[in-house]
Structures are given as structure tokens and as C-alpha cells.
Amino acid sequence: MKAWIARKQASIEEKPMEFTNLPTPIPKGDEIRIKISACGICRTDLHIVEGDLPLKKSPIVPGHEVVGVVDEVGDKVKRFKSGDKVGVSWLHSTCRRCKYCLSGRENYCPEYKCTGWHVNGGFAEYMTIREDFALSLQGVDMDPEDIAPLLCPGVAGYLSFKLASVKEGDKLGLYGFGPTAYYVLKVANYLGIECYVSTRSKHNIESARREGAVWANDTMNAKMPERLDAAILFPPAGKLVEPTLSQVNQGGRVILAAVDMSLIEINDYSNNLWGRDIFTLYNVKHSESEEFLRLATKIGITIDIKVFPFEKLQDAMIQLKQRKIKEPNVVIKMPTPEG
Ligand SMILES: NC(=O)c1ccc[n+]([C@@H]2O[C@H](COP(=O)([O-])OP(=O)(O)OC[C@H]3O[C@@H](n4cnc5c(N)ncnc54)[C@H](OP(=O)(O)O)[C@@H]3O)[C@@H](O)[C@H]2O)c1
Numbered sequence: 305m306k307a308w309i310a311r312k313q314a315s316i317e318e319k320p321m322e323f324t325n326l327p328t329p330i331p332k333g334d335e336i337r338i339k340i341s342a343c344g345i346c347r348t349d350l351h352i353v354e355g356d357l358p359l360k361k362s363p364i365v366p367g368h369e370v371v372g373v374v375d376e377v378g379d380k381v382k383r384f385k386s387g388d389k390v391g392v393s394w395l396h397s398t399c400r401r402c403k404y405c406l407s408g409r410e411n412y413c414p415e416y417k418c419t420g421w422h423v424n425g426g427f428a429e430y431m432t433i434r435e436d437f438a439l440s441l442q443g444v445d446m447d448p449e450d451i452a453p454l455l456c457p458g459v460a461g462y463l464s465f466k467l468a469s470v471k472e473g474d475k476l477g478l479y480g481f482g483p484t485a486y487y488v489l490k491v492a493n494y495l496g497i498e499c500y501v502s503t504r505s506k507h508n509i510e511s512a513r514r515e516g517a518v519w520a521n522d523t524m525n526a527k528m529p530e531r532l533d534a535a536i537l538f539p540p541a542g543k544l545v546e547p548t549l550s551q552v553n554q555g556g557r558v559i560l561a562a563v564d565m566s567l568i569e570i571n572d573y574s575n576n577l578w579g580r581d582i583f584t585l586y587n588v589k590h591s592e593s594e595e596f597l598r599l600a601t602k603i604g605i606t607i608d609i610k611v612f613p614f615e616k617l618q619d620a621m622i623q624l625k626q627r628k629i630k631e632p633n634v635v636i637k638m639p640t641p642e643g
């Protein structure tokens with residue numbers, strides 16, 4: 305099969321990815337093989353290729369927003385059959401035995417394996433995954449390239465939203481308005497939760513207002529008009545944690561969504577932290593991911609995407625890094641049999 309691999313880490317402008325031939329994987333036991341139709345490109349893929357994250361396997365096929373169709377199954381597969389539409393997210397597998405796996409908190413499993421980091425992912429014609437960890441896309445009536453971004457920013461946003469524990473009528477603050485926050489806004493609106501968005505760029509302020517935020521502005525320049533029941537902080541900027549906490553009512557939560565964070569300082573514990581809880585978003589979970597896909601289909605969530613052909617992956621990654629793409633999500637599309 306054709307695949308893009310990273311063998312050594314280097315700046316993407318040096319074109320470290322190789323377009324090559326690999327043996328087509330054969331599904332064993334409870335594994336399914338997916339013929340890939342589309343795969344989103346995420347900043348995490350850039351971090352893996354460029355060396356901000358260590359290589360867990362070399363060579364590796366990155367890509368963790370995978371949409372495709374089951375084309376072969378192992379002899380123990382029960383859930384899927386050839387022809388079923390499936391997706392794969394960052395979660396490739398966990399041990400299924402530890403206390404976290406057995407209590408529905410597999411995101412904390414010490415043996416958590418990530419798609420396109422520990423195991424080959426979606427920048428290829430085929431990949432395999434154990435059936436329990438594949439996401440069913442039956443009934444998700446969208447084009448593969450539109451589904452792809454639901455599988456990373458979509459499911460991560462949804463999990464951060466669930467952690468915020470807000471209900472109809474509550475006020476939710478969203479700090480930063482990238483693709484992840486966009487999905488939270490869509491779900492929150494649908495469930496009758498008011499969203500207040502703080503983001504810096506004019507473009508993001510306008511897009512948050514257009515997409516249904518009750519209020520959107522930059523809280524560095526304009527005061528948040530209401531106190532909040534919960535807030536989700538998306539940028540990895542530790543200096544924003546205390547101001548965000550200060551805006552949340554006692555009994556509320558602040559969710560830190562970032563995977564890394566600059567120094568966090570709390571100077572006024574009594575006024576700004578006491579009575580609020582801080583949660584972090586740590587990996588995605590299978591059950592919530594499938595729940596989100598059902599909900600996204602019901603709501604009809606779509607987001608702007610820029611599509612590149614499979615062979616142009618490396619160019620797409622360069623343009624993504626250099627912020628030359630105006631659409632919030634970038635997806636590669638595999639050639640169809642007709643060409
Ligand atoms: N834990 C997980 O499993 C997981 C999975 C996916 C994503 N994430 C995290 O979720 C976050 C959002 O990711 P994303 O891809 O949706 O968005 P993103 O492109 O990383 O941007 C986040 C937004 O925050 C704003 N921002 C950035 N730096 C800021 C700062 N210093 N002060 C104020 N605002 C700032 C930016 O908007 P303005 O420029 O308009 O302010 C931007 O739109 C990231 O931190 C990512 O690591 C976590």
C-alpha cells in the first residue's frame with residue numbers, strides 16, 4: 305500500500321516525510337482493516353514529525369482523524385463487517401484490564417496507545433485497529449472529509465464540555481476559539497447553554513458571534529459581561545488560568561484543555577480559586593467519542609475544511625505550519641477507484 309512515513313524528525317520545511325510503499329496490514333483476531341477514505345491533519349502530527357513529541361515508533365505513519373470503510377476482518381470480529389463505515393481517533397487501544405479501563409476511564413490507562421504515534425495511523429491507504437476502539441460511523445451521513453475533523457477537535461471538545469458539567473440555562477465561558485472550541489459552542493447552543501467567548505483575533509470574535517455565542521470579545525480589552533457557571537480554557541497560556549477562575553462562580557469548574565501549559569500562578573487563592581475546581585482534559589474516550597458523533601449528526605455540525613489530495617500531504621503540512629490555510633481544518637482525501 306502507499307503510505308506517508310516519518311523516519312527521522314526534522315522541520316517540515318525540510319520535507320522529512322517519505323511517500324513510500326508498505327506491506328498492507330493484515331487484520332488478526334479482533335482487528336479490522338480499514339480502507340481509508342480521508343484523514344485530517346492535526347497540529348499534533350506536526351509535533352510528531354518535527355520532534356516536539358518524541359517518536360514512539362520509527363518509521364511511523366502519522367494521522368489520527370481517520371475515516372474509511374472496513375475491508376477485511378480478523379476471525380474474532382463481531383461488531384463490524386466488510387463495508388461498514390468507521391472512524392479512528394487518537395485512541396488506538398488500551399489494556400482493557402486495569403482499574404481505569406474497567407471503570408470507563410480508559411483515558412487514564414497507563415498502556416494507552418495513540419493512533420499515528422505509537423501505532424501506524426491514517427496517512428496511508430489502509431490501517432488496522434481492534435474493533436472495540438474503532439468508532440462506528442453508521443448513520444453519520446456526511447462526506448468522509450467532513451467527518452475527519454470531528455474525530456480530533458470534535459471529540460476532544462466534547463470531552464472537555466462533558467467535564468465542565470453544565471446544564472440547560474447555564475453560562476459557559478470559552479477562552480480561545482480554535483476548532484475545538486467551535487464544536488463545544490455548537491453542542492452547548494444545541495443543549496440550551498449560553499456561551500461567552502474570549503478570543504483575541506477579530507476573525508475569531510466575528511466567527512464566534514456568527515456561530516451563536518451570546519457574547520464574544522477579548523477579555524484583555526473588554527470585561528466579560530456575566531459571571532460564569534464553568535469555563536474551558538483552550539490556549540496553553542498559564543497566565544490566563546487565574547483570570548478565568550476569577551470569572552467563574554463558586555461551585556463551578558475550569559477545564560484546562562491544552563496538552564502543555566506555561567507557568568500557572570494563583571496569587572489570590574481566597575478570591576479566585578477557593579470553591580472552584582480545576583480539571584484537565586487528558587486523552588479521549590471511546591464511549592464519549594461515539595456519543596459525540598451521534599450528537600454531531602443530529603445537530604448537523606459541519607466546519608470549513610481545506611482538502612488536499614493524498615500525494616500532497618507534506619505540502620499541506622507545510623502550509624498548515626506556516627498558517628497559510630484560512631480554513632480551520634485540513635484533510636487529505638484518498639483517490640477514489642474511479643480516480
Ligand atoms: N487534551 C487533548 O486530548 C486535546 C485534544 C485536542 C486539542 N487539545 C487542546 O485544545 C486546545 C485548542 O486546540 P485547537 O486546535 O482547537 O485550537 P488552537 O488552534 O490551538 O487555538 C486555540 C485558540 O486560542 C487562542 N489563543 C491562543 N493563544 C492565546 C493566548 N495566549 N491568549 C488568548 N488566546 C489565545 C487563539 O485564538 P485568538 O488568536 O483569536 O486568541 C486560538 O484560536 C489546544 O491547547 C490543544 O492542545 C487537547
Ligand SMILES: [Zn+2]
Pocket residue numbers: 346347348349368394456457
Ligand atoms: Zn489531533
Ligand SMILES: [Zn+2]
Pocket residue numbers: 398399400401402403404405410413414415
Ligand atoms: Zn487499562
